[in-house]
Amino acid sequence: MSTQLLIYETAVPVSSERHRKHAIEPDKGYGFARRIHTVPLTAVEFPLAAAEYAIVFAQNGEEVVPAVVLGARAGENLYVKDDASWNARYIPAFVRRYPFVFSTRDDGQAFMLCVDEACQGLNDEGRGQRLFDDEGKQTAYVDNVVRFLQEYRTQFIRTRAFCKKLAELKLLQPVQAEFTLAGGRKMSLNGFHAIDRKQLKALPAETLSQLAGTDELELIYLHLQSMRNFASVKDRLMLAQPEAGAADTAPAAEERERTAAVVH
Known part of the structure; x- marks a missing residue:
């Protein structure tokens, strides 16, 4: 793969030879x-994700894409516990598809199944689900993986269309989340977009009716409701690093920490 995506270190095409x-x-x-x-995050995930995560819209090149906020600072996921378990009921599909991913050729038409060879669970000793049988035929496990990734891509394309409509309606605006921790220390998380409520209310009735008819209005309200979960991000930060909320008279503790919530 020419570009590694967030959690993938050494993703290579899956082949019976290798x-x-x-x-x-x-x-x-x-x-x-x-x-x-x-x-x-894909749009179809909004109903389950909105109950536990803050859903925002992050810049990805010239587009914006939905994303869930997992931490208050870059390099920190507050939803992964010390024992590597996930501390939430719903796990985003982007995470669940690991260690597999589709890569595309330059024409963007052909898709190739890849696996991250840095995956801890990948082994050549037969532990777990085989990728190929003894004759080199792809197993049912890999067939299911391919179907999952195909569905993921379908939902990604639908989500892209949804975000394009939000942009055309000028509903997205840059926002930032500010946390005031114990002791008065402040942090802000920026670099993302959210729906502008005033712009939403100003839409013509016909446009609102169209959004309701396609269930996109429901997605918008799920996003807005989910923004309350920034409080959960703060709570998780306090639990993971109690010292973050402690009073600190050192000059560094008075500085405002800023991190970009951007999907790379």
């Missing part, structure tokens, strides 16, 4: 996601 004896051992946890503080 991976005939390889298997994926389950239950190795989510340590691979420990250093990411946002991940992309």
Whole structure:
């Protein structure tokens, strides 16, 4: 792969020549996601994700894409526990598809299944789910992975259309989340967009009706409701690093820390 995506270190095409004896051992946890503080989200995930995460819109090149906020600072995921388990009921599909991912050729038409060879659970000792059988035929496990990734891409394309409509309606505006920790220390998380409520209310009735008819209005309100979960991000930060909320008279403690919530 020419570009590695957030959690992928050495993703290479899956092939019977290279991976005939390889298997994926389950239950190795989510340590691979420990250093990411946002991940992309598809629109179909909004109903489940909105209950536990703050959903924002992050700049990705010339586009904006939905993303869930996992931490208050770059390189910090407050939803991965010390034992590498995920500390939430819903796990974003972007994370669940690991260690597999589709890569595209230059024409953007052909898709190739890749696996991250840095995955802790990948082994050539037969532990877990085999990628190929002894004859070199792709297993049912890999067939299911491919179907999952195909559905993920379908939902990604639909989500892109949804975000394009939000941009055309001029509903997105840059915002930042500010946290005031115990002792008065302040942090702000910026670099993302959110729906402007005033712009939403100013839309013509016909446009609102169209958004309601396509269920996109529901997605908008799920996003707005989810913004309350920034309080959960703060609470998780306090639990993970109690000293972050302690009074500190050192000059560095008076500085405002800023991190970008951007999907790379």
